[in-house]
Amino acid sequence: MTALLDLDLTLPLDRFTLSVRWRTEEPALGIFGPSGAGKSSLLESIAGLRKNTSGRIAFAGRPWLDSGRGLRLPPEKRGVGYVPQDALLFPHLDVMGNLLAGRRRAARRPARRMSIERVLKVLELAEMGGRPVETLSGGERQRVALGRALCSAPDLLLLDEPLAGLDAALRRRVLTYVLRIQVEFAIPTICVSHDAAEIRTLCREVAVLVRGGIAALGRPDEILIRPDILPVASEEGYENVLRGRVALREPSLLYLDLEAGPRLAVPAEDEARTGDEVAVAVRADDLILAARRPEGLSAQNILPATIVEIRAASAAAGADGPVQVIAALGVLRTPIVATVTQRARQQLDLKPGGQVHLIFKTQACRLLATRRTR
Amino acid sequence: MTALLDLDLTLPLDRFTLSVRWRTEEPALGIFGPSGAGKSSLLESIAGLRKNTSGRIAFAGRPWLDSGRGLRLPPEKRGVGYVPQDALLFPHLDVMGNLLAGRRRAARRPARRMSIERVLKVLELAEMGGRPVETLSGGERQRVALGRALCSAPDLLLLDEPLAGLDAALRRRVLTYVLRIQVEFAIPTICVSHDAAEIRTLCREVAVLVRGGIAALGRPDEILIRPDILPVASEEGYENVLRGRVALREPSLLYLDLEAGPRLAVPAEDEARTGDEVAVAVRADDLILAARRPEGLSAQNILPATIVEIRAASAAAGADGPVQVIAALGVLRTPIVATVTQRARQQLDLKPGGQVHLIFKTQACRLLATRRTR
Amino acid sequence: MIPAPVVPLLLSLKVAALTTAAILPPGILLALLLARLEFRGKSLVETAVSLPLILPPTAVGYLLLRLLARNGPLGSVTLGFDLDLLFTWKGAVLASAFMSLPLVVRTARVALEEVDPRLEAIGRTLGMPPMRIFFEVTLPLARRGLLAAAVLGFGRALGEFGATVIVAGNIPGRTQTLALAIFNDLQVGRDREAMLLVAMTVLLAFGAIWSVEGLLRRRKRGVQ
Amino acid sequence: MIPAPVVPLLLSLKVAALTTAAILPPGILLALLLARLEFRGKSLVETAVSLPLILPPTAVGYLLLRLLARNGPLGSVTLGFDLDLLFTWKGAVLASAFMSLPLVVRTARVALEEVDPRLEAIGRTLGMPPMRIFFEVTLPLARRGLLAAAVLGFGRALGEFGATVIVAGNIPGRTQTLALAIFNDLQVGRDREAMLLVAMTVLLAFGAIWSVEGLLRRRKRGVQ
Amino acid sequence: ALATVAGAVAADAGPAPEIMVYAAASLRDALQDLAPRCEQALGVRLMFNFGASSDLARQIEAGNKADVFFSADEGFMDRVAKAGLVDTASRLSPLSNRLVVVVPADSDLRIRTAEDLAAPVIRHLSLANPEAVPAGRYARAWLERAGVWDRVRDRVVPGVDVRAALAAVESGALEAGIVYGTDAAISRRVRVALEVRAEDGPRISYALAALRSRPWLPVARRVVEWLAGPLAAPIFERRGFLRTSDPPEPYR
Ligand SMILES: Nc1ncnc2c1ncn2[C@@H]1O[C@H](COP(=O)(O)OP(=O)(O)OP(=O)(O)O)[C@@H](O)[C@H]1O
Ligand SMILES: Nc1ncnc2c1ncn2[C@@H]1O[C@H](COP(=O)(O)OP(=O)(O)OP(=O)(O)O)[C@@H](O)[C@H]1O
Ligand SMILES: [Mg+2]
């Protein structure tokens, strides 16, 4: 069977050679890794912008590069929408001109065409259509670059830290929009990001690049947990992502029925309606374990679970360091991770097979994204 | 008395006029605000790069701009170290050449001169001195720009999102270094950032810019808590910052004596030694309140406190929304904020004057920065 | 019989404008090749393009005359198509074009080399084929330099004397451009008349420069 | 009497090199003013600089001759000292310099206009005064274009005939450059000798172009 | 009679025949004065191409687009004749000129003979290129005949044409020069220090001929005759040209 994306490429860089083999069916991909790992170089190779890339690239069954057979599709034949890390707007065009740069391709693909007005609105560029791009702010440039790619009706979106220059609120709004595009138009996406939450929201599979090689590959919630990757991924530690359906909506609270079984209280969001599928993040660092069900706490979520495994949370810290307690939740035995100190482990006598209560606050839950059920 | 920084300036921009009045003694300043608010424009005005700025700028008692008197100090006389948002490296120089671009000024200021080797090392550019800057990765460029400013022995550092392109681990290391420079060399700093943690670490005073005007001004822990600013500041909600001194060091835990009094267990960091002053962040969302001292929890930190005030956490959510419980900790009555749901407030019957226990995990504490006591 | 000075003025305008128009497309193309391709013998090609610059114009004129002569290598071809180049204004255009080419190519090359290839690459990811990239990205980005190249070419065509006088002759009312008329007046000692023609040339050049200057004026980010 | 062809070769090399050296500093300065300042009458200044381009070279030669005449506005009688320019190789340098100036200025201007003013601004925040910025930021960034300007100036100086022959004469062994020698041979009908001199000129130009091409070669980010 | 014939031609052929005259640049003013009369007299239209005789000769060879060639010396006419393009029957030498020695107007040099040009005070001598330009060749011939050429040849500053040689003297940078009397007459910045007597100098003669294989050759011949004829003579004389001592006659 042909994979959606099939990479087996090599690109010599300054201090190492980028060498990536990646075959996947997943349309929502992430690339993660420390600065200088080769993330942007990989995107540029896929877009066809690095001519000394060798090996194979195939997308949706169509070969884009096959150095063995001397095949190299030029960038304009690959149909990607590439958002470079440094925006690279056309300085001779105004904002609207930049957004329209890919209009000819979009015109040939009516099914993929997005409304310019909508893009302008969601990216909060509505007043700026006529602005020369030279005087735009950093975040504005970033948004125009994203809009330019979206308006070109691409087959594959290549996003290189598309939200890096945006404030938290705007980032959340744009992220939701990109996610919706990804789903509605069914556009496969490869997103480079340093932001674990961004990756977890947009991607179903993530490749961790380190010094040009794939150090880890898999589902974000499996990969970003790993003690060797965690420090790079986040200043804030690992986040559990729980999926469920909105069962009840109060003005400021949502009650979710988790796939795993139990019901969860999370802060309400305007977007979420009853019946929606949602994803919720809870940090491993925020989960408190209790031996017995506690009383008189402000925390609204207290879920019983069974410990499956206990392991060191950090490769470096050794035997004394914090531990990850992996517990199975509900009937589906969904794994959920809590990080606790050795001392707590001893005090509570935690061990595999034991019963615990997971305690966490409503406020500690973060709604990642909502998908309307049609 | 003359202030350290005294701004009263006006700069017409596209959709609004930047108009800032800011007088402060504080050497560690932050600028915060949504994309397109005028943050970069303000920094450029201070650096002397926007010639249509009018009004007054004075630094350390020296006037830099006084349009009334027709005075305008050229940029090279202002002695700033400016890190622009888009790095703007000199393309005709290699990495080392860029770092040395300000060496002549540095040579005139031996007290301020930083070791190039050290800068290269901390910014993890050690192998790259001879690299042309055109092929650097995004994060590498950003670091070289930072290094170039640091090596020029500035009187005032102007940082425009200096860490935006870096992964979490690297960001933490660089941040610690910048903080150390700020303290050791006593270099006043103005830092633009979208990252609340960055602002809280580097800055003692923050101005929130919205549409060219200062919407709020004050200590980061007072300002970033505000319900109107919170959503912009952070995806993750407000963080308390507690300051204290390392009392005891275990391999994987540090015990801190807080200024406020009680002792806290936090995850160990290589950098921290006994006696060091440290700052620790704990999110308001992570604090659990308990009416009585609970038993059998994995959480290691359980601090008694007195409720001072209870108010709505979000302007939008109204009466049903989550509330901020502000509690006084220990003898200094240091304010600490916990966000809880209305339901929890009712269940626990929280009200001002009441006694509560603040519960939070070791892992929920994040060491922001360490300062060695000499 | 003596032509009003307006005749050479119009002729000069026509010759210079046509020269510029004729020289720009191949000049820019050549500049593009030199700017973008690395090949062996590049310096040779460049030297070849520069020949009309580095040789005395009269020599170039003689060479062209030789090539286009009735019995010259290109004479029959020319006659076959009845291009009728020698001693006509078309010959003046041809001579000026040769003389302007090196200026246009080198200046255009500078402009094209300054165009960021990454912007062209981005254009391609948006689905523009190379031709469209050239017209919608490269050309507009290089526009200041290309205009400068055009001005140089136009100016050179205005002032061209040495090659033109050989190839086109100095026929009042037909091939006597301003430059030739000025030379002619100076030669017979009519300095006053020559000055009038000089003034007209300057006016023409000023017009060209002024309008290009207007095209070039544009706003930039307000840095000091 | 006929000089070994090596004499005009050396003379041409000397004249062209000195012309280029003499013309670059003021040419770049002028280009900088035109690139950076907006002032009334800018087009006039540009036209003035372009004069030697748009007028027939001989006219420029006569004008210079008139100016430098013993009792002319810039002559030895007026100035009180004898520069000894007329009919010496210095005069040839002077004439070539005038003729090259417009090419150098316009090409250098294109190069300088493409320099990002924000990079200069960053340099200033690092404490570099404007002079240092110019030498350490602007010049190196504009270097490709400035080299092109130098090549154009050098080439023009090599090929300059019309003005040089008036101001410097055509004195074999003293002011007879390659261009003048070629003209001379052609005029007398010694076409074979002229071809030899043409070959030498081409060689000289090739040398200049080749070495500049080497200076220009540099690596870029590997985009397609 | 001539006029009638020409008039008839004009009347028959509709548009007047166009005669292209390639003429030495120094003849320009005189020819432009004569042109209207000649056109009226012969019912033709005259076009001119003015240039250095050497260039004109080359152009005739290359393009064969001239009907009449008016060369500043016999040599270039010979050259065209050798290429078989001259209608030898029509060839005439109607005009002559005189050489003069000029010095800058403010110079007090006195020059009475060719010998004086060899004096050390004359460090430069301005000539039109003695190898190529007719005026220079004549000057050299005069100096050779006077036996001073070998002594002055290293002081010679060769100009591209007579006009350049004159301008060089005008500049004051050169002590003396030898040019045509016609050229010296137009400059106020030089003083004629010596007029070379016709018998001392070389035979200066302008060559005029119609050119072959042209459609209007008969008309061109008539133009040649007219220009060499009595109606044109006064105007050439007014411009300082001399009529050749011999009456106009076929060259060979
Ligand atoms: N054309 C090139 N030639 C040589 N080395 C290169 C080239 N392009 C990039 N590199 C180097 O390869 C490494 C990877 O670069 P890349 O831009 O892919 O990093 P990245 O993972 O995107 O980093 P960042 O997160 O900082 O943007 C860097 O060290 C960079 O300096
Ligand atoms: N020279 C200028 N002329 C007109 N408008 C400008 C100019 N420079 C900036 N602006 C506009 O002023 C606003 C503020 O720009 P600025 O770069 O200061 O924003 P910012 O706060 O740094 O935003 P970001 O976080 O996106 O970098 C933006 O809308 C921008 O488009
Ligand atoms: Mg990158």
Ligand SMILES: [Mg+2]
């Ligand atoms: Mg900004």
